[in-house]
Amino acid sequence: MHAHNPYLPELATIQEVIQETHNIRTLRVTLDDAEKMRDFTFRPGQVGQLSVFGVGESTFVINSPPTRKDYLQFSVMRVGEVTQRIHQLNAGDQIGVRAPLGNGFRYEDMKGKDILFIGGGIGMAPLRTLLLYMIDNRSDYGDITVIYGARSPKDLCYLYEFEEWRAGNINLVLTVDAEFPGWNERVGFVPTVLKEEAPSPKNRLALVCGPPIMIKFVLFGLKELDFEDHQILSTLEKRMKCGIGICGRCNMGSKYVCLDGPVFSYSELREMVPEM
């Protein structure tokens, strides 16, 4: 076809697989075309479509920041057919990648601000990309607080990095839903911990990602703390096919999550058709 067929994946090779939890694996891949890998540019929050040929494609956030480009990382939770198959892949296996897609975070506008990340479960994946980017440009940002919750300690991803995050002057608040033997961090749902932490909204942005029910109550919590709509950003998930704003299914009104999103401010979301 023509030079830029947006449906044609790049072939990539898996360099490393990390078993994060019982149902989440992280893949580190490099594009087989060395030149394309070298020239690959993206912004934190943008996504990619991973292809297992013969099974299909699914959308995942690019989970490593553009400041660390030895590989492109994707964290994949096993929930459906494609993710089931992805979980069977090993280092050395080939996979298809269509990326970058979507809008990503406008991190340029975040300079000089205090940042509050609020992540639940696999929702930490897109936030991690921006978090690492900020750690790599730490002096550009003020206080960075991360509230990261999961059902149990066994469901937390990136455990092996928490030391690095804290060493990067990140205020990391970890929480799980219920008491667990050996767990010394917080216990309670993310919205509750948010209330307890009560970070000031002054000159701060809140970046939220997690299951819809968590997002809903976190939004209530942030409003109680006097965060304004434009200070709250979320990154959404939908069933996607084309990933380029054509096939129709990931729309919320006239906006396509794959193309106009997945990152939206709460003020944008309020204007949109409420079909989360």
Added chain:
Amino acid sequence: MSGKAFIPRDSLGAALDRLSKKIEVWVPAMSEEGRWGVEFLPYRPGMRPVLDRQSTLSPKRVVFPQMETLLRFEYIKDPDDPAKVKFRLDDGQEVKPQFVFGARPCDVRGFFTFDRVFTEGPFVDGYYRNRRASTLFATLVCGEGDAACFCSSVGSGPADQAGSDLWVTPVDGGYVVEALSERGREYVALLGDAPSELQEAAARKVQEEAAQQQVGDPDLVKSAPSFRGRFEDLDYWRSMVSQCLGCGVCTYVCPTCYCFTITDEGKDLKGERLRSWDSCMFAQYTSEASGHNPRPTKLERYRNRVGHKFSYFPEKYDGMIACCGCGRCIRSCPVSIDIRKVVQELKEKANACA
């Protein structure tokens, strides 16, 4: 070349025979065993085009096939380690010039919706663009239509020439053909001899009368604000959609419904990635692997279909609505849901509320 030709009614077959030697021709004809009624089929000598009524299915598939290959993939086994597999991908697309004879203005207008989405976004869909660019339309001047037609309500009409390469006007004894585009002009002489002055005059009269026709009463063009205003009025949507079976035929027959799915089909060490028509009226369309569905019932799904055509699309594309007024969804609906009524009452009730 005069740019005009006359095809006597009993020579239509001969004219299409000549044309089909030059280019792939599609005509509206009775489908095999009458299964679908009239649909657009590749012309073969002896076939009888059905030109006296609107086709059951629009020519959507001529440019946007119900299923097409996006890419072929092949598994290459590593001879040293059979557990290792590499892939070879091929996205080649073969596109032949094609000529649609006997479309109607609404059918052609349907592709304007596709054009915006497939060729004018930040990403261009080359599969569509290539086939669209190699397709000509010889369009029939339409008449008053039937009870389901409403092209005038959506800013078109039975003499709308937009998007056509040739204009086919039925007159006594045959058809007067007239070129509307440069590439259409190339085929005129092939179709017949120049018309007589009388035939030309007769054609003009038919065209003028068609241009006067008002097909469909309610003006459905500016419905976006009332849609948004009544988005949360679940009683209204429930009343409109309670009888809906969720069969999806409205999207299947629609010339502007372009939504699709992508699936992989593999056999042995080869396979294809396919693009197929999908329907927003199906639950699986938005159903996520987690079990969550942002449009869980037919209420949300039908509301999205109406919203897409009359509110979301015009919001995104300078006021253009994604409906060509062909009436096929009304004619084919097994429970007689009438989109004109749904949109019109939306507006009336919105006015009543205000």
